[in-house]
Amino acid sequence: MSQSSLFSSGSQLAPFVISSGLLRLSWNAIISLETVVNSKQGVRLSYKVHSVPFHGKDLKIIVFETQDHDVQVDLISSYDLNKENFVDFEFLCTQRNPLFSVNKTVFSLLHENHQILVQLKDEIISSTQLIVTGSGLAGSVASLFTIYLLDTIGSGKNRPLCITFGAFLIGDKKLQESISRSSTWNSCFLNVVSHKDPLPTLFITNKTTSYMPFGTFLLVSDEGSTSSENSEFILELLVAISSTHVQNQGFQSAEYGNIVESLFRKVICKDLTPQAGNINLSDSLLASISLQLLALGLTPLIQDTNILKKMRIQEVKFIMDKRTLFDPSRKLNVLKKDMAQLEWYKKKTKNQGIGYYDSFRNMYSHFDQDVIGFQKNLTKYWEQMVEEAEMKPQKEGSQFRTRWLYAGTNYRRMVEPLVIAEYYRDKGQDYVNKERSIHFKKLEEWLNEGNQKTRDSLNKTSKHNVESILTLDSCFWAHVEEALIACKEFKNEEAKNKLDKFENYVYNLLKNYAVSPEIFLPKSSYMSWWNKYKAIKGSSYDSTLASFMAKSENYKEYAEGTFDFLSVQ
Structure with a gap:
């Protein structure tokens, strides 16, 4: 789709929001005492709880009121909040976005109460x-x-809806990013702002402001209304509106009641579209932006090509970002095909007596080359998925990770051996400490942090299915490669210790049926290691692993789940 056919739907969405009736209910609750269930007086702040029937259900409306209307521009960082032992907003922090700031006056009112x-x-x-x-x-x-x-109710069906009228902005761009990481959270905020109201633009009289809007904004005027959730676009509109406030200082907050009623009547009467005048319709996006400016009484800006161009760029970026938004559910279904291809490859190489790790490491056939594409597709997806989960606020990120834990664990156990094979094919060393990708580490970390039931399910092995399992430790082949390197340095004391540890490691995996029987295939790197290790140790060497490896029929019994490890204790 060409950019000339893009469209900004703010002028069409605004009437839809207004027609819901929620704005009228909220404003009536602000000015009414008839439906108050209870009220509470605090320090410079009070609240009322209203109970209102809405679509056959009980709707609760919490109305805040302040006795202090003096607000300062100063911000306080989440770091300073933590120093004061106020950790209620800590759940918003992520590794990518560890700090944000909120308005100090607004926070003080919350903190004091x-x-x-x-x-x-x-x-x-x-x-x-x-x-x-x-x-x-x-x-x-x-x-x-x-x-x-x-933090507690924001990600389920009972998440709240915050509707504000002429509210100040409350935080910086980092706060906006923290909220916007979750589309669910961002949708909890609807801010109604009149073009005549100077208060919402108090902190943004210029474009260098530290403040940034978040949520959806419903911008209203005598001419009409428009809505947007594009923070950069909203900021641009608020800056434009702030320039008109010199003559609007007499605006009173009570006027929102008249505005809401007027807009509601217009919607009901289908008076939705302001007069378009001579707006150029050849560019649908520019035309729709011009309609939004017209709806807010900002007609002069329609003639300012620089502002229109900037707004258009912001909207294009916002629209394109939403189109390319990472959709794990849809993409995962597509990538199941790539996982199926790797399963087929695993079976094929096993029949060739080598196993998929060593086949890929040595690049024996064109099938090995084909695997590169499947591996890259899967890795790209999971790198992005892990990054997305890490950027989400802590609680939602945790839920997101749990949801994809099964697929992520299977991916890690299937694909990381291929990454290891590439690394050691190129003469790499110490993969685990030097090369292992963050996303593999995170997927393993999430499994270890998951609940016991999930861990047990993903780590459970059985004698009856050992033939088909993926080795539980996705770094197994890296340990094999390091053991092969240690065999070359056997006279070194450190290498000897490394080999002893590896021997115990392998036997514990076998004893728990946690390693695929593919390791016993004749051409596998593991068998290559064992033959070298056996030669170094000598024919008289005795250990539990040596006893198991002494007879090839033991490998078959292991694959069938019939080997008795008690016999080699």
């Missing part, structure tokens, strides 16, 4: 339909409180 807000959280934790709302500074507190909720 922490005890009553913990009680509130406990009260509404099971609410299946929940709206958190507020106007102005109270709306900013509502946003921060909603973030606080996400």
Whole structure:
């Protein structure tokens, strides 16, 4: 699809949001006392809980109110929060994004009222339909409180919806990135901003601001409305709106009630589209951006080609990023075909008496060359999947990892031996410490960190299925290669110790039926190691592994699951 056919749907989505009726319910809850279930007065902050019927269910609306309307521009970092032993937002941190900052005034209100807000959280934790709302500074507190909720209820069906009216921005770009890592979390925030309201743009009077919006913004005016979840695009609109506030200082927050009612009537009456005038329709994206500017009363900007060009670039990037967003479910189904190809390759090489590790290491046939493509496809996918999971906030990242643990473990055990084969084919040494990829380490780490039931399921082996298993330790062949290198340096004391450890390691794997019987194929690197090791040790050498390896029929019994390891104790 060409860029000229792209379209920004903000002007069409805004009426849909308005028609839901949630804005009216939220605003009415802010100004009404009739449906209050309970209220709580704190330090410069109070809240009310409303119970409202909505689509046949009980909808709870939490309304925040502040007695202090003075807000400062200062930010406080999550590092400083932790130093004060405030760890409620620590779940947002990731290895890629360990720090973020929030507005100090808004945080202070939350921190000073922490005890009553913990009680509130406990009260509404099971609410299946929940709206958190507020106007102005109270709306900013509502946003921060909603973030606080996400750690426990933010990723399920009962996640809250925060609707703010004329709220200040509450954090920097790092906070925006932390929230936006999860599309579920980002969708929990709807910010209503009037083009006449100077408060939401208080911190962004220029383009060098430290603040960054997140969530969905519904920007409204007398002419119409538009919506977007593109943070860069929203920031550009807010900067443009801030330049018009000199003549709008008389705006009162109560006017949001009139705006909401007016927009709702327009939607019901199907008065959806502002007059397009002489907007150039040859570029659908530029036309749709122009309609959004027109809806906000920013008509002069339509003639500013530099601003339009910048907004267009931002929207193109946002649209393209969403199209190429990593979709693990869809991609994994495609990659099952590559895993099936490797399974076929494994069986074929086994029939040739060599095993897939050594066949790939030596590149005996064109089939070995074909495997390179399957390996690269799978590795690219899992590297990206691991990176995606690491970038997610801790709790959701953990759930994401658990979901893909089975497929990731099978991939690691199947594909890492191929990576090891390439490495040692190119004369590499000490793969585990020098070359092993982060994504393999993470996949193994997730398995070890998973619950006991999952670990047992993935590590369970049986005498009855040992013939078909993948060796549980995906670095097994790296240890074999290091043992082969140690055989060449046998006079070295360190090499001797390494070989002793390897011998014990192999026998423990065998005893637990945790290694594939492929290692006993005549042309395998393992058998090459054993023959060299046996020659070094001499014919009189005796050990549990030596006793097992002494008879070739033991290999067959192992593959059939009938070998009695007690006989060689």
